Every structure is written in structure tokens, then in C-alpha cells.
Amino acid sequence: MKFKSTPALLFLVMLVAGIVLESFIPFKISIGLFVTSLLVLFFVFIRNKNSIFKNLTFVTWFLFGVVISKIHSIGINASKPISGSAFSSYLVQINSPAEIKPKTYKVEGKILAIKTDSLWQKKAEKTLLYFSKDMGVLPKYGEVYLIKGSPREIEAPKNPLEFNYKAYLQKKYIYTHQFLREGDFKYAGKAPISSLFQFAYGLNNRTQEIFETVFDNPKALGVANALVAGEKSGLDFETKQSYSAAGAVHILAVSGLHVGILFLILKIIFGKILNPKKIWFTVAVLGVLWLYALFTGLSPSVCRSTFMFTLIQLAPLLKRDHNSINVLLVSAIVLLIINPNWIYDVGFQLSYLAVFGIIFLYPRLRNLLEIENKYLRWLWEISLVSFSAQLLTFPLSLYYFHQFPNYFLLTNPIVAILSMLILPVGIFVILLFEVPFIGAFLVYIFKTLIAVLNYLVFYISDLKFSTTTRLELGTYSVILLFMFIGLIIHFFTRRNKLSLIAASVLVLILSVQKIYKTYEQNQSNELTFHYIPRGYGISILDQREANFISTKELIDDPLITQFHLKNYYDHMGIKAETRVSSENRSMLKISKENLKVQWVLDQNAISDLDLTADYLMISNDAIRDLEILKHYKGQIIIDGSNKKWYIENLQEQNKNYNLNLISLYDSGSKTFKI
Numbered sequence: 001m002k003f004k005s006t007p008a009l010l011f012l013v014m015l016v017a018g019i020v021l022e023s024f025i026p027f028k029i030s031i032g033l034f035v036t037s038l039l040v041l042f043f044v045f046i047r048n049k050n051s052i053f054k055n056l057t058f059v060t061w062f063l064f065g066v067v068i069s070k071i072h073s074i075g076i077n078a079s080k081p082i083s084g085s086a087f088s089s090y091l092v093q094i095n096s097p098a099e100i101k102p103k104t105y106k107v108e109g110k111i112l113a114i115k116t117d118s119l120w121q122k123k124a125e126k127t128l129l130y131f132s133k134d135m136g137v138l139p140k141y142g143e144v145y146l147i148k149g150s151p152r153e154i155e156a157p158k159n160p161l162e163f164n165y166k167a168y169l170q171k172k173y174i175y176t177h178q179f180l181r182e183g184d185f186k187y188a189g190k191a192p193i194s195s196l197f198q199f200a201y202g203l204n205n206r207t208q209e210i211f212e213t214v215f216d217n218p219k220a221l222g223v224a225n226a227l228v229a230g231e232k233s234g235l236d237f238e239t240k241q242s243y244s245a246a247g248a249v250h251i252l253a254v255s256g257l258h259v260g261i262l263f264l265i266l267k268i269i270f271g272k273i274l275n276p277k278k279i280w281f282t283v284a285v286l287g288v289l290w291l292y293a294l295f296t297g298l299s300p301s302v303c304r305s306t307f308m309f310t311l312i313q314l315a316p317l318l319k320r321d322h323n324s325i326n327v328l329l330v331s332a333i334v335l336l337i338i339n340p341n342w343i344y345d346v347g348f349q350l351s352y353l354a355v356f357g358i359i360f361l362y363p364r365l366r367n368l369l370e371i372e373n374k375y376l377r378w379l380w381e382i383s384l385v386s387f388s389a390q391l392l393t394f395p396l397s398l399y400y401f402h403q404f405p406n407y408f409l410l411t412n413p414i415v416a417i418l419s420m421l422i423l424p425v426g427i428f429v430i431l432l433f434e435v436p437f438i439g440a441f442l443v444y445i446f447k448t449l450i451a452v453l454n455y456l457v458f459y460i461s462d463l464k465f466s467t468t469t470r471l472e473l474g475t476y477s478v479i480l481l482f483m484f485i486g487l488i489i490h491f492f493t494r495r496n497k498l499s500l501i502a503a504s505v506l507v508l509i510l511s512v513q514k515i516y517k518t519y520e521q522n523q524s525n526e527l528t529f530h531y532i533p534r535g536y537g538i539s540i541l542d543q544r545e546a547n548f549i550s551t552k553e554l555i556d557d558p559l560i561t562q563f564h565l566k567n568y569y570d571h572m573g574i575k576a577e578t579r580v581s582s583e584n585r586s587m588l589k590i591s592k593e594n595l596k597v598q599w600v601l602d603q604n605a606i607s608d609l610d611l612t613a614d615y616l617m618i619s620n621d622a623i624r625d626l627e628i629l630k631h632y633k634g635q636i637i638i639d640g641s642n643k644k645w646y647i648e649n650l651q652e653q654n655k656n657y658n659l660n661l662i663s664l665y666d667s668g669s670k671t672f673k674i
Helices: 008-020 027-046 050-078 165-170 195-214 218-229 237-246 256-273 279-295 300-318 324-338 340-344 346-366 374-401 408-432 438-461 475-494 497-522 558-571 603-608 644-657
Strands: 089-094 104-116 119-132 143-148 174-180 185-190 525-532 535-542 545-550 576-581 587-592 595-600 615-618 635-638 660-663 670-673
Touching: 008 050, 008 324, 008 340, 027 050, 050 340, 089 119, 165 174, 195 218, 195 279, 195 408, 195 438, 218 237, 218 408, 218 438, 237 438, 237 558, 256 279, 256 300, 256 408, 279 300, 279 408, 300 324, 300 346, 324 340, 324 346, 340 346, 346 374, 346 475, 374 408, 374 475, 408 438, 475 497, 525 558, 525 615, 535 558, 535 587, 545 558, 644 660
Parallel strands: 119 174, 545 576, 595 615, 615 635, 635 660
Antiparallel strands: 089 104, 089 143, 104 119, 143 185, 525 535, 525 670, 535 545, 587 595
């Protein structure tokens, strides 16, 4: 790939660099530099200094990235709630369709007004609301509710390397949330809403209603909703894990893949009846594409992908650019100008890398082997498309998910073929569901295809060695891995020996990094007291082996491992795990070489206290009076199973004793070297 044929690449690189590095440049300085660069650029342009103009243009784009990111950050901070602010009640408008959770309906709300000291004040900020399912209330887009109290600020992660949900939501201007139960709210009518979004959410709800009628199997229903309608809340943990292990999890998130499949199908269908060079062909393809975006509720990922393919389709028609890669890059530039924070969105990154891999790498790989049999050739090409996308997304997948599906080359051709059938059939089911005979026939085909897809994915995920886990990569390793892939591609396309030598050096560097990290992990011995809301847990790590002690319920809950432990264990290179239940015990005493941990689980264990232990953890409000611990010199840990009033009471008592007391509710988990 030559830079001359893809001029948008350097503009995109400079824009991204500006967005990422904006925090290092003060706002006023960035504005001043940007305005100055524009003036100098204009002066150079009228003086016809082409070489200077070209270089200065890239500098200006870097500064432009800094400025738009700064302006966007100001918008985020403007919507940030005042620290420590509280009010007696507030009016909130439901601003999204309800997402179905196991025990709640989750919605995004827009706060319209707040009540403080009997006075109402206008407000404009977002919040998350969770309506308990026990109340039988399903909040709908546009509805307004009067809610008692004030939402709480979303807390930062409290366990080592835990996913930072707070930072994730801040990118969407959301800082608070509230769980609502009976008596916490009243319906207050409807407020003016967007007709477009109301129509889109209505279509999405209708789609889900049809699928609920069609499917009686929850797993099949969850996959159908995710694959066709973009609604992932119905997917259970087992299904997500199986699709991830098989290398097919990408089809469960409607984004670039789905829109790309539909785009290809539409071009084939309309290409049979319309002239691809005429405007009506483009109108038909893009019309259906954006209608599908409406069916999925105009989710950001679908809108981004639809916009990307819209530019790809319009470019040849407008005779602006026939280079698909350049059009792809231009679409990324436009979207990042609209919302610079999308550069941090995992879906955005993976979607663009996958499409770039297919556009750039696939044509070059396809010519490496000539296959005469059309069926084998088709299978070869489908496999290459999957490989091209997987190769470019591989480093980021390891960085975010720490695992690799070993059988992805087996899974992806199957998934691609079935997706190309399921998606259009699913759309026709939605459109023709109530048509006699035709609707029933389409439903039968649709259910069969979903059943076959699930069977094959679950079968592949259950194969031995289907997934390689604990593949944690740091930022520098990801950069080196991308460089290695680029050099290997350059070697095979240009036959450049220097590229192969450089790639070999990178392999050596990555290998040394891995050996050194493994050595460090083998020397690590840690004791971690985890913060688990309304629960407790201890991890004892000894040379890449982990013992996790908790209640049987939490040990058996895969979400606890996925959310609270996985990233930590991956980072420490854990190769063996043991789960120990604390069930039916009043006291746990853990001794290991020079380590003594005493865990009080019940008030009945107070008489058996050993005040020589290094660590004393209190659970379930077990010790009410610190008087019995006044001579204890070790570390006292109060975990998440204790009630808040109880924790505050112990902290108040401790003012008289000055013990080494830590509340995990306040500090988050604590790790000690042992």
C-alpha cells in the first residue's frame, strides 16, 4: 500500500495522535497553536510553497485532533454532576429502549429537573436507571418519571485490573445510576421525543416480540435477537462463552460484519434488476441498509458501519475516489470528528481493522493459490476473508479479551455462510411474519438455521484445546505485534528481505518480554482480599497457582470470575486454579509458611480468635465490638458482606483504638506480598 494512493491515512494518523495526546497540551495553548497553524497554512498556500504546505497540513490536523478532543471533553465535564450534590427528587425522561437484565430493566435517562429545598431547577445530564422486574413496570422511550432521592455516582473498579465501567460510561457522559424499587418513582406522563428514534425503537421492539413468539428455546432466542436485531441482553453467559471460545462472538454484536453481509447481499440482489452504475441502484442499496439500521434501534455501532458502507457505495458514483481503503479511512476521519471518543471504543477499533484487513489483505492472499473447482474456490475465499479480518484484529483481541480461538478457521467459514442466510431470512421473517403459509415457512427455515448455528458453535467450543487463554498483552507488546504483522505482510507482498529480518528481531524482542514476564510471575506470591458487593473472597497466589476462597454460590457463579477475577488472574499468568468453599464455617484459619490469615465468618467464632494472625478478615457483621481486638497488631480487613451501617460503626469505634483497619467498601480490594 502506497501513501500516495491513500492520502487519508496520514490525515487519520495525525488526527488520532491529536485525540490521544490532547491531555498533554493545555486548552488555550492548543487553540492558539491551531489558529496560528491555520494562518501560516493560508500564507504558505497563497505563496505556492507546496512542500511546506504539505508538511504543515499534517501538523494542523494533529492540532485539530487536540482541539476537537478538548471541546468534546468540555462537553463531558459540562454534563458532569456537581460533586457531592444531592436532591430530594428529580424528573427524568427515558432516553433509550429497555435492556433486559436478569432482575431489572436497564434504561438511560435524561434528567430534566431536580428538586432542592422545595424549589425545582432545570438540569441536563444523563443517568442510568434500573427498574426492578418485581414491580411489573417496563419503562418505555419518552416516558417521564418522578423519582425520589438522587442517583449515586458510579464507582471506580475495586478489584485489581477489573473492567473500568465508570470510565466506559464517562465516554458517554453518564456519571450516575440508581436502582428503583416499589415506591421510589411515579409515572409523570410523556415529554417531546424524537420521532425517528421512536420509530426505530418501535421497530426493534416489534422484532423482539416476533422472535419471542417464534422461539421457545432461550439460547436460540438470544442468538436470533443478537444476530438480527442487535439486542444482546437476552444472551446467557454460557452462550457468550461458547461463541467466544469458537471464535464466533463477533456475530453476536450487530456491527461491521452484519452490515457488510447485508451490503454484499443487497448489491447482488439489486445488481440483478438494476444497473449498478445508475443512481437508483445506490438509492435502493443504501435505502435498505439504513432501514436495517432503524430495525436495530439505530445503535451507534450499526450507524457507524452503515455510514462507512454508505461512503464506500457513494464514492464511485460521485467519481471522487475508487480506492476502497481511502474511502474507509475518510469515513473513520468523519466519525472521529463527530465523536473523538469513538477512538477508545472497542467495537469501533475492531470493526475498522476487520474491514481494512478484508479490503487490503484479502485480494492479495486470494491470488496466491488458483483453484479450479468453484466450490473449493468459494470455500477458500470465505476462509481467506475470515483470516484477513482475524489477522488484523488479532493483537487487539488479545489485548482486550486475553484469549484466542484456535479453531477460528474452522468456525468462521461456517458462521459466515450461515450468517449470510440467517440475516436476510430473519429480516423477511420480521416483514412477512403474519402472511399465511409464507410466514410459517420462513419461520421454520429461520429456526432451523439458528439451531444449526448454535449446534455447530457449541460443538466446536467443546472440542479439546478450542481456546488458548491467559494471553495477556501490554500496550507495547500490542504495538510490536502490529509491527510484526505489517512486516510479514510487506515481505510476502514485496519480497523484501529486510522486512523478514526486522520481523525476526521483533519476534526475539517479544519472546524475551514473554520469558521475563513469566519469570516475574513465577516469583509472585500474593494475598488479595477482594471487594465483592454483598459478598467476600480471598485469592492466595503462589507461583502462578491460585486458590480462591468464597461462598459456594460465588464460586459457582461464572460472572464473579469473569468480572472480578479474570483480568487479575490473566495478568498474573495463573495456570491452575483451586476453588474452596467457606460454606457452613464460622472461622477459617489459613496458614502458609510465614503467613497466618484468620477469617471470622460468624459471631460464634469470636471465642476462637487468635490475635497472633497477620491478617484478620471480618465478614457478615461478625464482630460488633472492637474491644476484643484492642491488643491486635495485625491488619483488620472488613469485606463487602458487611452492612454499611456496621462498617461505619466499626470505623467510629476505631477512633478510640487506632487499629490497622481497612474497609474494602471504601478502599477496594487489597493485595499484599507474601
